[in-house]
Amino acid sequence: MTPDIRPLIAGNWKMNGTRAELDQIKAIADGVKTPLSQQVDTLLCPPITLLYVATALCDDSPLLVGAQDCHHKVCGAHTGDISAEMIADCFGTHVIVGHSERRGDHAETDHLVRAKAEAAHAADLVAIVCVGETLDERDAYQTLDVLKRQIFNSVPADANAQNTVIAYEPVWAIGTGLTPTRGDIEVAHAFMRAELVELMGREGAGVRILYGGSVKPANASEILGIDNVDGVLVGGASLKAEDFLAIYAACEPHVVKAA
Numbered sequence: 001m002t003p004d005i006r007p008l009i010a011g012n013w014k015m016n017g018t019r020a021e022l023d024q025i026k027a028i029a030d031g032v033k034t035p036l037s038q039q040v041d042t043l044l045c046p047p048i049t050l051l052y053v054a055t056a057l058c059d060d061s062p063l064l065v066g067a068q069d070c071h072h073k074v075c076g077a078h079t080g081d082i083s084a085e086m087i088a089d090c091f092g093t094h095v096i097v098g099h100s101e102r103r104g105d106h107a108e109t110d111h112l113v114r115a116k117a118e119a120a121h122a123a124d125l126v127a128i129v130c131v132g133e134t135l136d137e138r139d140a141y142q143t144l145d146v147l148k149r150q151i152f153n154s155v156p157a158d159a160n161a162q163n164t165v166i167a168y169e170p171v172w173a174i175g176t177g178l179t180p181t182r183g184d185i186e187v188a189h190a191f192m193r194a195e196l197v198e199l200m201g202r203e204g205a206g207v208r209i210l211y212g213g214s215v216k217p218a219n220a221s222e223i224l225g226i227d228n229v230d231g232v233l234v235g236g237a238s239l240k241a242e243d244f245l246a247i248y249a250a251c252e253p254h255v256v257k258a259a
């Protein structure tokens, strides 16, 4: 973790979850009501169909609720799309933009991701901008080049430590059970920190940089202990309250150490 940066434990449910799983959201909302919530932020991004109900379930909980994507325009003839304003209207506080599954499935470019982050900011949402290399890019030793390009082209000019979070998700680590080595995560996060400072000046020193990709209760503590890892973005393991709460609890020794 980075001293003085409040960690964020975020869950991305992707295209999973119906009303039958609202009990898991309720269990997470109740489970994060511990003293640790004074030092650690938690966020769940369910599918958009559950967003409004989820925010109601989190009314008396520190658990924040967000969305997984937004359109870059405020409104208009865009069938099937959701605007940042609509997310805010449902009391969402965050929106993930540029997830590799969106970049891949919907051919989203860095420039479109930046426009979405701008739309998020205009609606007073925090944009979680995802970056990360594919396996081919990693094998070609292009990881840092990819991160540099994605950060410079996807992070908007109005980004600051309050309205923007970076999530480093190596594409090959998502849903595979594979994770980079501790050393590789350390190098990538230190590099991104330096790039953010170059891009945003001192403000870049305070931006949260999350790691995502096969984070589980078993590896969360080690990952959260790495310098410049200011939280995690969890896919599969966020679907079960027990696992998400175990990852949240894994922050404890690190925030105690940082205090």
Ligand code: 13P
Pocket: 012, 099, 169, 173, 174, 175, 176, 177, 212, 213, 214, 215, 233, 234, 235, 236, 237
């Ligand atoms: P997994 O934790 O399932 O690997 O997914 C990571 C992810 O893509 C979160 O956005």
